[in-house]
Amino acid sequence: MKFKPFDLEYTQSTWEQEVDINLTESGVHPMRLEELLGDDPGKVAALMATEINYPHVNGIPQLRENIAALYDGASIDNVLVTVGAAEANHVIIQTLLEPGDELATQSPTYKQVWGLAQNMGCKVRPFRLVPEAGWQLDIDELNAQVNDRTRIIAICNPNNPTGHIMTAAEMDAVIAAADRVGAWILADEVYRGAERVQQEETPSFYGRYPKVLALGSMSKAYGLPGLRIGWLVGPHATVEDIWRRHEYTTITATMLSNILASHALSPEVRPRIIQRTRDYIRNGFPVLEEWMAKQDGLFSCTPPQASAVSFIRYQLDMNSTQLMEKLCREAGVFVGAGDSFGMDHHLRVAFGQDREVLEDAFARMEQTLESCL
Ligand SMILES: Cc1ncc(COP(=O)(O)O)c(C=O)c1O
Structure with a gap:
């Protein structure tokens, strides 16, 4: 089988x-x-006194507690801390899929899980998000793509690259399709908290169906990608199975990252960070729109x-990679x-930056685009 690189991340590298x-x-x-720690000298001193040891392999208890609090009905035994959501996706696929299994997923989407499944010899069956329907999923196509071989339905909600938040009807359709064949739902919810048009946080799939x-x-809703901290939340026995793979891949995330992530997710600090993220998103999109x-x-x-990010269609007779x-x-x-x-014929444009950066970027793009018309 020929190895398929992860196109998006390869391009970014x-x-x-x-x-x-x-x-x-x-x-x-x-x-x-310094923005994360604030001006509390006690916090800095505590960090300086930290022994840079291995932390708990599944994440320090305080961090897992803060994560569990974000999911109705979860406790720390349901949580595994990983090196980014990237590792979480990786160890889930390693644990749940076997060659010959199938995975159904959205299109367009962030294609890590897609490539991981293909590299294991599994068939990936996409179902469309429909641009004319505001990127809602095509429920008939979802149902047609899910069959007795489907082991996982992989969802990214809110979706990357479209920023669409699933309606309750869409979530119900995914759950019904999974339930029909006993499939897992892998719900990548890394943009939960980064809502632009509503205050309410995107509901999690966790707790709505047993195999989630x-x-x-x-990295995304908290603006701390360099911590390289992600997590998965699921049934305790499955979390244990996935933890066994995590011991092979990275053993653990770092001690300092565990401590800093735990601080960021504490009830006192988290609202400030979520507000910062939303301010960037809510101020940045109008600059792109204008x-x-x-x-x-x-x-x-x-x-x-x-x-x-916004997934925008362009009217040029040019392939998107070339553009x-x-x-x-x-x-x-x-x-x-x-x-x-x-x-193809779309660009994913990020706008979570200061206005001056965006205006500079768009002015430069405009000059280049003029030469394409
Ligand atoms: C939908 C989605 N899932 C997972 C990841 C990986 O994120 P992390 O930085 O937590 O590894 C990304 C990164 O772009 C993403 O967009």
Whole structure:
């Protein structure tokens, strides 16, 4: 079987250090350590006194407690802390899938799970999110793609790249399809908390059906990607099985990251960070929208309900990877190619940055785009 690289991450490794402005990050502008700790000298002293040992392999108890509090009915035994949601996805797929199994997933989506399954010899069956329906899923296609071989239905909610938040009817349809064949639901919920159009947090799949593994991360809704802390929440016995794979892959995340993530998720600090993320998202999207409105119909999009990215369609006779590379080379601005998400003639543009950065990026892009018309 031929190994399939992870197209989006490969492209990011290739370009992100070569450009002036990187608009491929789906989270908001990262926090500085001093912003996270605030001006409490006690916190800094405690951090300085930390022994940089291995922490608990499944995550320090305080962190798991703070994570469990985000899910109705979860306790710390339901939580495994991983090195980013990336590791959580990896160990879940290793644990649950065997060659010959099938995985059903959204399209467009973040294609890590998709590639992991294919690299294990599993068939991936996509079902569409429909642009004309505001990126709601095609329930008939979901039902057609789920069969007796389906071991996992993988969902990203809120969705990357569209920013769509599933309606209750969509969630029910996914649960019904999983229940019909006894499949797992792998719910990647890393943008939960990063809502743009509502105050209410996106509901988790956890607790709505017994075979759910819900993922979270410090990278997106919390603006702390460099901590490399993610997690999964699921039934205790399955969490134990996945933990056995985690011991092979990374053993554990770092002690300092466990402590800092626990601080960030504490009830006293978390609301401040979520507000910061939402401020970036809510202030950034109008800058993109205003700019697109001035481009004579070149772009159209369904405004994202959550996340710091918008998946925009462009009216140019050019492939999205070629356009992305041209923008990197000529404008020094890096945006995601629709190809990386399984949908050409789109760009994924991140807007969780300060206005000046966005205005500079869009002015540069405009010059390059003029030469394509
Ligand atoms: C939907 C989704 N899941 C998982 C990840 C991996 O995130 P982490 O930084 O927590 O490993 C990403 C990163 O872009 C993502 O967009």
